Amino acid sequence: MHPFLFRSAKLVGPWLAALAMVACSGTAQGPDLSANAGSGGSGASSVEAGLDADAFTPDTAVDSEASAMDSALDQQMDSEAGSSCEPTKGNILGPYYKPDAPERDVLVEPADPGVRLTLTGRVLSTECAPISDALLDFWHADAAGEYDMVGFRFRGRFLASASGTWKLETIVPGRYLNGGTYRPAHIHVKVDAPGMAPLTTQLYFDDDPFNANDDFILPSLIMHVEGPPEGPRTASFDFVLQRL
Numbered sequence: 001m002h003p004f005l006f007r008s009a010k011l012v013g014p015w016l017a018a019l020a021m022v023a024c025s026g027t028a029q030g031p032d033l034s035a036n037a038g039s040g041g042s043g044a045s046s047v048e049a050g051l052d053a054d055a056f057t058p059d060t061a062v063d064s065e066a067s068a069m070d071s072a073l074d075q076q077m078d079s080e081a082g083s084s085c086e087p088t089k090g091n092i093l094g095p096y097y098k099p100d101a102p103e104r105d106v107l108v109e110p111a112d113p114g115v116r117l118t119l120t121g122r123v124l125s126t127e128c129a130p131i132s133d134a135l136l137d138f139w140h141a142d143a144a145g146e147y148d149m150v151g152f153r154f155r156g157r158f159l160a161s162a163s164g165t166w167k168l169e170t171i172v173p174g175r176y177l178n179g180g181t182y183r184p185a186h187i188h189v190k191v192d193a194p195g196m197a198p199l200t201t202q203l204y205f206d207d208d209p210f211n212a213n214d215d216f217i218l219p220s221l222i223m224h225v226e227g228p229p230e231g232p233r234t235a236s237f238d239f240v241l242q243r244l
């Protein structure tokens with residue numbers, strides 16, 4: 001069995017158990033105060049529009065830009081050798097996780113509305129050493145703040161490289177109501193690697209005006225985002241996993 005599939009199968013059970021234990025925070029109440037704000041859960045309102053997971057081919061092409069990024073990251077890793085990296089803090093799973101997302105690192109389709117976003121980063125140990133072949137499982141709301149609970153729009157899993165680097169192509173998620181206030185834009189992710197404690201967390205954007213009022217945001221999970229508000233935008237984040 002392919003390691004990706006093996007690890008996916010191994011993790012489905014615990015993740016479903018965790019899903020059942022986490023309190024649901026998203027609601028679909030109140031007025032629509034924002035052009036990119038939704039209700040969070042979609043149900044029948046966000047029926048998947050023609051995305052065929054079986055027909056998807058992961059984008060594994062290595063271009064010169066990616067090679068330059070890997071080279072820079074390798075140099076950074078060398079400079080960090082022997083140092084200490086702080087473990088990434090966990091964040092709530094939330095009610096919208098779905099297992100078995102398609103294997104892909106490009107979540108956005110050409111016709112999808114939304115500000116284009118490229119995320120890059122690494123998976124490291126607490127010794128700042130790269131972790132090979134970590135499984136990353138991302139999910140987030142669409143530009144209108146809706147999660148696709150019917151299909152797998154804006155959901156995908158893939159392995160980080162042998163040197164721990166990863167890259168995700170997607171959009172800046174829309175906001176959705178959490179009780180009476182909007183949650184800031186955020187991207188959910190699970191990270192799992194052999195011999196390491198699984199991580200469930202969320203990534204946030206440093207220029208989101210709703211960060212200040214969120215119940216769940218943590219300063220260490222806020223990414224510095226570059227690029228104009230209308231996009232394209234970029235950000236990076238290093239996941240640091242603890243050994244079991």
Ligand SMILES: [Fe+2]
Pocket residue numbers: 094096186188
């Ligand atoms: Fe969420």
